[in-house]
Amino acid sequence: MDLGTCCKLVSGSDSSALYKCVVNGTGDSYCGLNTEEKAKIMQWIQYSCRMQEKKMPIDRFAEEINIYLSNRTFLVGNSVSLADVAIANAISKYLGSLHITPETQWELSNLVRWYKLMQSQKSWSYPYIEFFKRPFYF
Numbered sequence: 001m002d003l004g005t006c007c008k009l010v011s012g013s014d015s016s017a018l019y020k021c022v023v024n025g026t027g028d029s030y031c032g033l034n035t036e037e038k039a040k041i042m043q044w045i046q047y048s049c050r051m052q053e054k055k056m057p058i059d060r061f062a063e064e065i066n067i068y069l070s071n072r073t074f075l076v077g078n079s080v081s082l083a084d085v086a087i088a089n090a091i092s093k094y095l096g097s098l099h100i101t102p103e104t105q106w107e108l109s110n111l112v113r114w115y116k117l118m119q120s121q122k123s124w125s126y127p128y129i130e131f132f133k134r135p136f137y138f
Contacts, residue, residue: 021082029079040076044083051090058094062111065091069110073117080121088118 021031032038051061065087068075075083095115105112118124 029077030082030085032081033077037076037081041081041083044075045086048086048090051087058091062091062094062108065114066108066111069114073114080118084114084118088115091115 024031032041047061051058074080075087091111092115
């Protein structure tokens with residue numbers, strides 16, 4: 001599986017199809033390399049569904065993800081997974097509608113770093129969001 005396939009799968013599927021993909025995955029980084037990673041990926045897929053259903057304010061999801069990414073590059077493991085793609089899909093609408101100011105970028109610095117990394121991946125098919133190029137100090 002590649003990133004383009006993941007993007008299509010996340011955009012066009014319900015969570016049960018994504019779970020099936022993870023469970024039946026053959027040990028690649030997108031579906032999890034082991035049982036623990038698979039379970040974490042499924043949790044993030046469920047979290048992305050909650051985001052899209054607006055079970056709580058999207059800015060709270062953004063804050064939680066920002067905190068979670070404070071010492072991680074990816075949501076699960078050491079490379080892009082379906083968890084990253086599902087969350088990127090869910091959060092892209094929020095980031096796209098948000099007026100990104102230097103202050104906002106600073107407050108959500110881990111989320112912004114991660115999203116920029118996701119945007120830089122080959123076969124990225126979600127909205128490209130422009131962020132400030134230089135770091136701002138307050």
